[in-house]
Amino acid sequence: MSNDIRIKKGLDIKLNGEAEKTVEQAVISNYCTIRPEDFHGVIPKLVAKEGTSVNAGGVLFYNKAIEAVKFVSPVSGKVVEIVRGPKRRIDAIKIEASKPQTFEDFGKFDIDGATAESVKSHLLQAGCWPFVKQRPYDVIANPEKAPKAIFISGYASAPLAADLDFTLQGKEAELQAAVSALAKLTEGKVHVSVGKSSNSPLTGLSGVTLHKVSGPHPSGNVGTQINKIDPINKGEVVWTVNPQDLVIIGELLLTGKFNAERLVALVGSSVQKPRYFKTVIGSEVSTMIYDKGVEQSGNDRIISGNVLSGKEIKADGALDYYSNTISVIPEGDDYDFFGWNKPVFNKVSTSRALTFSWLNPNKKYDLDTNTNGEHRAFVVTGNYEEVFPLDIFPMQILKACMYKDLDEMEALGMYEVAPEDFALTEFVCVSKQPHQKIIREGLDLMIKEIG
Amino acid sequence: MSLKNNLHNLKEKYKGKKIAPLFNGFHTFLYLPNETTHGGTHIKAADDLKRTMNTVIMALIPCLIFGMFNAGYQHHVAIGEISKVSGGFFSSEFWTLANLGVGALKILPLVIVSYVVGLAIEFIFCIIKGHEIEEGYLVTGMLVPLIVPVDLPLWMLAVAVAFGVVIGKEVFGGTGMNILNPALTIRAFLFFAYPTWMSGDKVWVHGAVERAQEIAGGANVDVISGETILGSLAQSNGAGYSVADMFFGFIPGSVGETSTLLILLGGLFLIFTKIGSWRIMLSSVVGALVMGLIFNGVVSSGWITESSKFYGLMSTEFWHHLLIGGFAFGTVFMATDPVTASQTNKGKWIYGFLVGFISILIRVFNPAYPEGVMLAILLMNVFAPTIDHYVVQGNVKKRMKRLKVKTA
Numbered sequence: 088m089s090n091d092i093r094i095k096k097g098l099d100i101k102l103n104g105e106a107e108k109t110v111e112q113a114v115i116s117n118y119c120t121i122r123p124e125d126f127h128g129v130i131p132k133l134v135a136k137e138g139t140s141v142n143a144g145g146v147l148f149y150n151k152a153i154e155a156v157k158f159v160s161p162v163s164g165k166v167v168e169i170v171r172g173p174k175r176r177i178d179a180i181k182i183e184a185s186k187p188q189t190f191e192d193f194g195k196f197d198i199d200g201a202t203a204e205s206v207k208s209h210l211l212q213a214g215c216w217p218f219v220k221q222r223p224y225d226v227i228a229n230p231e232k233a234p235k236a237i238f239i240s241g242y243a244s245a246p247l248a249a250d251l252d253f254t255l256q257g258k259e260a261e262l263q264a265a266v267s268a269l270a271k272l273t274e275g276k277v278h279v280s281v282g283k284s285s286n287s288p289l290t291g292l293s294g295v296t297l298h299k300v301s302g303p304h305p306s307g308n309v310g311t312q313i314n315k316i317d318p319i320n321k322g323e324v325v326w327t328v329n330p331q332d333l334v335i336i337g338e339l340l341l342t343g344k345f346n347a348e349r350l351v352a353l354v355g356s357s358v359q360k361p362r363y364f365k366t367v368i369g370s371e372v373s374t375m376i377y378d379k380g381v382e383q384s385g386n387d388r389i390i391s392g393n394v395l396s397g398k399e400i401k402a403d404g405a406l407d408y409y410s411n412t413i414s415v416i417p418e419g420d421d422y423d424f425f426g427w428n429k430p431v432f433n434k435v436s437t438s439r440a441l442t443f444s445w446l447n448p449n450k451k452y453d454l455d456t457n458t459n460g461e462h463r464a465f466v467v468t469g470n471y472e473e474v475f476p477l478d479i480f481p482m483q484i485l486k487a488c489m490y491k492d493l494d495e496m497e498a499l500g501m502y503e504v505a506p507e508d509f510a511l512t513e514f515v516c517v518s519k520q521p522h523q524k525i526i527r528e529g530l531d532l533m534i535k536e537i538g
Numbered sequence: 539m540s541l542k543n544n545l546h547n548l549k550e551k552y553k554g555k556k557i558a559p560l561f562n563g564f565h566t567f568l569y570l571p572n573e574t575t576h577g578g579t580h581i582k583a584a585d586d587l588k589r590t591m592n593t594v595i596m597a598l599i600p601c602l603i604f605g606m607f608n609a610g611y612q613h614h615v616a617i618g619e620i621s622k623v624s625g626g627f628f629s630s631e632f633w634t635l636a637n638l639g640v641g642a643l644k645i646l647p648l649v650i651v652s653y654v655v656g657l658a659i660e661f662i663f664c665i666i667k668g669h670e671i672e673e674g675y676l677v678t679g680m681l682v683p684l685i686v687p688v689d690l691p692l693w694m695l696a697v698a699v700a701f702g703v704v705i706g707k708e709v710f711g712g713t714g715m716n717i718l719n720p721a722l723t724i725r726a727f728l729f730f731a732y733p734t735w736m737s738g739d740k741v742w743v744h745g746a747v748e749r750a751q752e753i754a755g756g757a758n759v760d761v762i763s764g765e766t767i768l769g770s771l772a773q774s775n776g777a778g779y780s781v782a783d784m785f786f787g788f789i790p791g792s793v794g795e796t797s798t799l800l801i802l803l804g805g806l807f808l809i810f811t812k813i814g815s816w817r818i819m820l821s822s823v824v825g826a827l828v829m830g831l832i833f834n835g836v837v838s839s840g841w842i843t844e845s846s847k848f849y850g851l852m853s854t855e856f857w858h859h860l861l862i863g864g865f866a867f868g869t870v871f872m873a874t875d876p877v878t879a880s881q882t883n884k885g886k887w888i889y890g891f892l893v894g895f896i897s898i899l900i901r902v903f904n905p906a907y908p909e910g911v912m913l914a915i916l917l918m919n920v921f922a923p924t925i926d927h928y929v930v931q932g933n934v935k936k937r938m939k940r941l942k943v944k945t946a
Contacts, residue, residue: 100581246581320941394580416581419574422542426570427588434584439811440593442584456574460586461566461670464714467590468881469815482881483930498934515583517590518714523578 092280092315094302096476098511100246100435101451102394102416106352106361108253113351114378116370119162119182120405121147126158126217127527128226128534131177135166144191144214144345147180155230159214161347161368163189182369196340198267203233206268213339217408218332219269222313222325224530225505234326236275236317239266241289241330242282242300244307245393245510249352249411251330252287254363259288261337262330268340269328270294280312289330305476310508314477319503331411351406353380355394355415356453357387369405372413376402381415388456390414395510396523419457427460434459437473437515463518471512479504481512485522488529493536496529506530542569559664563671591673593813597804598680598871601794604787606645608797609688610637612790613744616762627786627799641688644744645793648683651692655699656682663708674713674720674877675703681721681871684794685864685912686728687741689748694735698728718919719878722912729912739765742790766790767862768901768909774850777862784861795867798860805870814874817883818890822869823860825894830856833902851902859898868911869894878919882929889925893918 123131131148135141141160150156162184170179193213201209207230210216221228228234241251255262270277276296281287283301290297298316305311309327319325328336331349338346347368353375354361360379372389381387390397392410406413428441435452436442444450471481479500487495506523513522545565552558565571566588575582611632614620623629656679664671682699702724707716729736740746746762753759767777767789779789787797795801808814833852836842842849860866873879873893880889893914900910 102581318940320937320944322941323944388574388580390580396578397580399576399580414580420572422546422569422572424542424569427566427586428592431584435581436584438585438590438593438813440585440589440813441811442589444584454581456580457570458573458575458582458586459570459584460582460588461571461573463587463670463672464712466587466674466714466877467813468876468879469817469883469886470812472883478933478936480882480930480933483926498937499930500933500937510579513579514581515585517585517587519582519586521578 090296090298091283092298092300092302092306092312094300094306094311094315094476096473097244097303097305098437098474098515099244099303100395100454100514101449102246103356103451103453104354104358104361104414104416105247106249106354106363108250108363110350110363110365113364113366113370114374115184115186116367116374116405117184118167118371118405119160119164119184119367119369120371121158121160121180121182121369122405122407123148123158123177123180125408126150126227128224128531129156129158131158133169133177133180135160135180137166137169140165140185141182142189142191143347144193146214148177150227153229153231155211156216156227157211157214158217159191159345161345190344190346193339193343193345195343196268198264198340201268201271203271206271209340210268210336213345215336215339215345218328218336220327222310222319222327222505223502224534225507226534228326229324232324234273234275234324237269237273237277237326237328238309238313238316239277239279239289239295239328239330239333240300240307240309240312241287242280242285242307244300244304245395246304247352247354247412247414248307248393249331249350249354249363251289252282252285254350254352254411255288255330255334257288258334258337259291261334261341262288263292263337264340265328265333265337266292266295268336269326273326275317278312278316280307282307302476305508305511308507310503310505311476314479314503318478321497321502323502329409329411332409349411351375351410352412353415354412355390357381357385357415357417366406368408371403371405372400373402375413376415386418386420387415388418390416394454395514396507417453417455419455421457423457437470458519460517460519462520465518465520467517470515470517474511474515475508477503477508481509481522484529485509485512485520485525488525488532491529491532493533496533497537501529501533504530545569546572556665556668559668559670560661563661563664587673588676590813591676593811594677594808594871595680597807597814598677598684598794600800601684601797601804601867602645602649602680604797604800605684605793606641607632607634607637608641608787609644609744609793610634610640611788612742613640616743617745618760623783623786623788626782629788632788640744644688645683647692648686648688648690648695648793649680651695652682652699653679655696656703659700659703659708663712667712669712672713674707678703678720678724682724685721685725685792685867687736688744688793689741689746690728690735694728694732698724698731701727714877716877717923718916719872719875722872722916722919725912726916739763739769742766742792768851771850771854771862772847774844774847776850777854777858781858781861784858789862792864792867795864798866801866801870805866808870808874814870815876815879815886815890817886818874818879818893819869821887821890822873822894822897825891825896826859826865826869826898827856827894828891829895829898830854830859833898848902859901863901863909864911865894865897865901868897868915872911872915873918878922880922880925880929882926884932885922885925885929888929889918889922892921
């Protein structure tokens with residue numbers, strides 16, 4: 088098929104602790120935490136004050152810049168605490184879940200008879216808009232601007248990522264409803280990609296352009312696929328939606344309920360029995376990680392998301408708004424005697440400088456969070472290009488971000504990238520530079536200066 | 539382990555103090571630090587800059603050891619104590635303790651001075667600027683003694699290293715920021731400041747200068763010739779050495795650059811470990827061969843006569859240029875410096891080709907100094923950002939074109 092995407096540059100980091108394909112119902116979390124920092128660039132304007140009760144789907148806050156974009160509660164219950172940081176910034180909204188759960192009723196939605204405007208206002212109203220993200224800038228989509236296309240990646244190639252073929256099983260109706268509605272919002276195509284030999288429910292969708300993806304990570308990153316299918320030009324906007332969020336959108340359209348349920352993979356070498364959980368956005372991770380999971384006293388890193396782009400959370404933290412993976416790996420806060428020159432067999436490397444991961448490409452590793460070296464200026468060249476499939480010069484664009492040259496950032500393709508596209512270059516970076524942070528700050532600067 | 543804990547406690551104690559980078563430099567030499575990732579990727583690949591630099595040093599060690607034997611061997615052959623090698627690379631005349639002794643005595647001081655002076659300056663700058671000690675000088679410090687004549691006075695080396703590290707690197711912001719290769723900057727300084735010690739027919743064999751002074755003082759002894767192959771070729775005197783000698787490295791020259799065989803092995807090691815750029819190495823060799831072929835063509839079509847002062851080098855068979863002089867060493871270890879070379883893959887092809895091309899050009903046409911590798915690489919270091927600029931512009935243009943097609 089001509090729609091196939093084959094990626095050659097990249098790196099599959101094979102780790103221990105892949106999730107077994109069994110689903111367990113997670114213990115129902117007593118508290119649900121929504122952190123506005125998950126929604127990059129959004130300045131929250133609080134609606135639900137401390138002490139008020141909300142239904143699942145009830146508005147918690149909206150975006151001060153674009154007031155139509157509302158953020159709703161994944162559970163019903165009482166808002167018990169607004170955690171504030173410096174300058175009274177809202178860090179988290181904590182909701183005590185009620186039993187039984189009650190849902191806001193948004194009404195069944197007639198997709199066939201709907202117009203772009205009605206779909207948009209329905210999604211905005213019901214709090215499903217934050218699931219729609221846009222490029223450039225990798226932020227929540229601006230509902231005013233029509234996208235030239237919508238991209239959905241149904242192929243998760245990141246290390247230990249939840250298998251989307253598995254988590255989407257049986258959700259055909261919801262997925263179809265969601266893409267049919269979203270298709271009304273763009274004049275262009277809805278591009279859906281799946282793994283090469285996938286039996287994903289996404290393959291059966293109608294009204295979409297299907298792409299089969301093969302090759303190493305980051306082939307599953309939506310940014311890679313956009314770059315290969317229909318790269319973004321200056322002035323254009325594309326939207327991206329995670330497939331697990333399509334399910335929530337679909338259910339809203341079909342039943343009128345905002346049901347924030349999600350299948351989440353608990354993975355990583357620190358987990359005794361990695362498996363899938365059915366849980367709700369914002370749930371405490373402690374409801375999942377301890378039962379046949381991690382040691383209470385263990386020295387582990389808990390990550391909401393995958394090991395490349397996820398967020399570090401504490402054991403009392405919560406699943407973030409967009410992730411369908413919780414990774415737990417050992418902390419690496421220990422010294423290693425002559426670790427910089429002795430041969431290493433137990434770490435991944437793209438070089439062969441007394442690193443031997445090239446001998447056994449299928450071996451699975453127990454990587455920890457050690458940086459394996461100190462932060463340095465950029466020195467080595469050519470190694471980013473090996474793992475970076477986008478038609479962009481990675482080191483040059485990173486440097487442009489660092490010296491804040493807007494013209495150069497724009498010319499080099501800044502509109503096309505998101506931080507996660509630079510996760511692999513960050514992983515292999517000999518100088519241990521924080522690539523994703525550099526790109527995020529570069530994008531933020533562009534939003535501020537260009538908009 | 540108590541050493542580990544003690545060092546950790548010391549690190550905490552020195553944290554934030556001026557001296558901290560110095561302590562951390564030694565600490566991280568002993569132990570890979572306990573730093574963990576924060577934000578961004580939670581896991582990182584095994585390679586760091588220390589490992590990268592260490593790999594280059596490993597590739598250089600055979601050249602250094604060979605250089606020690608060769609320094610002694612050249613000395614002993616010149617004063618007539620031993621005969622020339624006769625049995626291939628492992629000739630018994632070459633690998634003797636006597637040779638090693640003389641060579642080590644001359645070369646180890648060069649290595650020590652290079653490292654002590656260079657690292658001291660690096661440490662001072664790190665303490666002043668408050669950043670960690672970067673590993674760039676580990677390789678530079680090893681390269682420098684390998685590209686100077688064996689009899690170079692140590693104080694000259696010290697002055698040159700100080701100049702090279704400060705002007706060649708630290709003023710630009712340290713490792714990763716410099717425009718010129720620091721090791722070659724040091725060599726260029728020596729070359730222009732002390733030309734009598736850096737070129738001519740006396741400096742390349744240990745003892746030759748001394749002997750010349752004795753003769754000038756009236757002593758009745760034989761002259762030691764310390765001429766390189768390039769020197770005699772430039773005077774159209776013929777190479778005077780067999781191709782095997784050139785390839786194995788039993789010839790006079792700078793300390794570590796004579797053995798093309800070991801440099802080739804080092805180069806293959808760097809390519810295999812993916813530390814050195816095969817693009818630069820390959821294209822540089824191609825560039826040199828092309829230039830050599832052009833000169834051979836000029837000679838065979840009779841455009842210049844035997845009386846021309848360029849005839850000797852021009853008529854040298856094109857592939858011999860790879861074996862003589864510092865070409866191989868420069869290509870493998872100098873031109874591939876990632877900081878000063880082109881940084882884009884396409885740029886590396888152009889850069890490498892021009893390094894090879896211009897090396898041979900300067901080698902043949904420079905009457906005063908029959909070697910061009912150093913100058914060619916320094917010249918291309920200056921042009922590397924320009925090459926990259928045009929390569930990157932190609933990508934930018936492609937993006938602009940895409941936009942135009944869309945809007946048209």
